[in-house]
Amino acid sequence: MVRVHAIIEINKENVLNTIAIEHPFVCFTLDWWPDSKVSFGNASWIGTGLNNLDLEHPKLIQAARTLASSHKHGLLRIGGTLQDSVIYDFKSSEKHCLPFPFQPDENSRSGFTQECFSAARRREINNFLEKSNLKFIFGLNALDGRYDDFRRAWNSEKTKALLEELKTTKMAKRLFGLELGNEIYGKNGQGVELSAQIAAGDFATLRKIMKTALSDDVKLLGYDTALDFNWLDDFFSNLTSLETKLDAFTWHQYPLGPGSDPLLAEKILNPRFFDKFSAHIDVLSEKQAFWKEHENLPLWMGETGGAYNSGRNEVTNRFVSSFWFLNLLGIFAEKKHKAFCRQTLIGGNYGLLQLKVNKIETNPDFWAAFLFGSFMKEHVIEIYCENKLFKSYATRQQRSITILIINFSEKKETEQISIEVFNAFAYRKTAIVTSEKLDSNTVFINGVKADLPKDSDEIPSIHDFVVYEKNRKTIELPAHSYGFFILHGFK
Structure with missing residues (x-):
């Protein structure tokens, strides 16, 4: 498996905008x-x-x-x-x-x-x-x-x-x-x-x-x-x-x-x-x-x-x-x-x-x-990723920081990207979105097919789609995918 390494740095003090207030x-x-x-x-x-x-x-x-x-x-x-x-x-x-x-x-x-x-x-x-x-x-x-x-x-x-x-x-x-x-x-x-x-x-x-x-x-x-x-x-x-x-x-x-x-x-x-x-x-x-x-x-x-x-x-x-x-x-x-x-x-x-x-x-x-x-809510903050194959955006809430990373790299070039978050944090919640093909209308969130509940009176909770991970600073994101990473205990 070929890996591409990149470092992400977050400046939580540089607020660019506020949204969803x-x-x-x-x-x-x-x-x-x-x-x-x-x-x-x-x-x-x-x-x-x-x-x-x-x-x-x-x-x-x-x-x-x-x-x-x-x-x-x-x-x-x-x-x-x-x-x-x-x-x-x-x-x-x-x-x-x-x-x-x-x-x-x-x-x-x-x-x-x-x-x-x-x-x-x-x-x-x-x-x-x-x-x-x-x-x-x-x-x-x-x-x-x-x-x-x-x-x-x-x-x-x-x-x-x-x-x-x-x-x-x-x-x-x-x-x-x-x-x-x-x-x-x-x-x-x-x-x-x-x-x-x-x-x-x-x-x-x-x-x-x-x-x-x-x-x-x-x-x-x-x-x-x-x-x-x-x-x-x-x-x-x-x-x-x-x-x-x-x-x-x-x-x-x-x-x-x-x-x-x-x-x-x-x-x-x-x-x-x-x-x-x-x-x-x-x-x-x-x-x-x-x-x-x-x-x-x-x-x-x-x-x-x-x-x-x-x-x-x-x-x-x-x-x-x-x-x-x-x-x-x-x-x-x-x-x-x-x-x-x-x-x-x-x-x-x-x-x-x-x-x-x-x-x-x-x-x-x-x-x-x-x-x-x-x-992605509240304070939009500065984030920097050195690798131009990825786009990254970040927001800061009262108790957490959320990162969106979009991986534009092609599968023929790399199977996976390994990203190190420069800043320290305690644990994270992750939602990685993939699909079998770019022209597919089916997506998977953390490997589970995304779909609305069969009962139309029910709606999904965002918590249904995230996984909890402790002590992991490295983000592994497949080629042609995107992920949301909610970092708690951010320093």
Whole structure:
């Protein structure tokens, strides 16, 4: 057996960020795409779009409860490209009101027609949120009243009515925050040219509506688009003039590129691939300092599934996907972001869950999200590993330190890596995740197949997946695997 030796050093005093204090760091999304959405010849949204999904499916609720168990509540974002084509209905007693469903329309900015969203469906969503112990972020339609002329003012009347309904039905108790528009701002807006001045006015209007209709706990989030710093400078200047502030700055990015890329898996398995993207995040922190009154806004990765346009089948829903996912979770945690919203909980080929003929199954990234959310909390601290084949991240809790190590080394090069933790500690808890193949959708945690309990009323405990080890400073991590190591009695 060939071994590679590396030393990990932890600086517990150098705190880079704090996460998972007031809300979870790992959040997940539900999107609006209809059954007719086809990406690169693959129809991966059948039965999983927000208006089509069976929200009473026992396995869906069980999986959501499992993810939520890492915090006092889970966090679900409802939104996506088609949120700006949704019509809010308040009269129909049916689950689906007309027009339904979204129909392909090559002349529209989104590629689809509009769709109706009924009060009955909102009640079903609320029941799902309550059963799953989730709070939700809702993406509002920012194009209402100006689909054919983006110079017009936003028509906020239906948003007012919607928020009043949420308050009346007590669904507002589950409301964590509101977003306005999805990927419609700046040079990266999709088929929309909203000026920064108009957009700032819209957010100011929404803030006023929120003050009247909702409690002060509900957050205003934005801007939910890939970064355009020139536009953002103008936007925040206008917000200042309007005496309006956001509660968090959310942005979107799919750094792996399109899901059609046949070399996607090779990108994921390159430990240096995200180095350039990591520097891109640093630029955001530098730019934020010039936003004056907004310079201390919490930063969120508001949406990413790695590869855009539904991901790639047999890549972003397989074990290999966990390598980009965990790597980015660690990068964003180190770089002062307070949340990371994964596209999607279910839907597309990048879901944490997969619908297969009415059966919902966990994809490997479900377990990556569950373990990261359960273990990586509080103070994100500096960690250094000399070997570039591994990525390592660390957090410090009151009585322990948790290390995440991702082993990118290939089996043809090494069977196992031996890592020495430079710092002393008393004992550790370990969760090592492996799979028989990179393109498998089955994972093993400490050699045991990861699966949800057969009884949908039960959820797994994180303690079910760890083993306890005393007096072991050396970590043995198989090639193409990752592990969480919780060190107690750290010195």
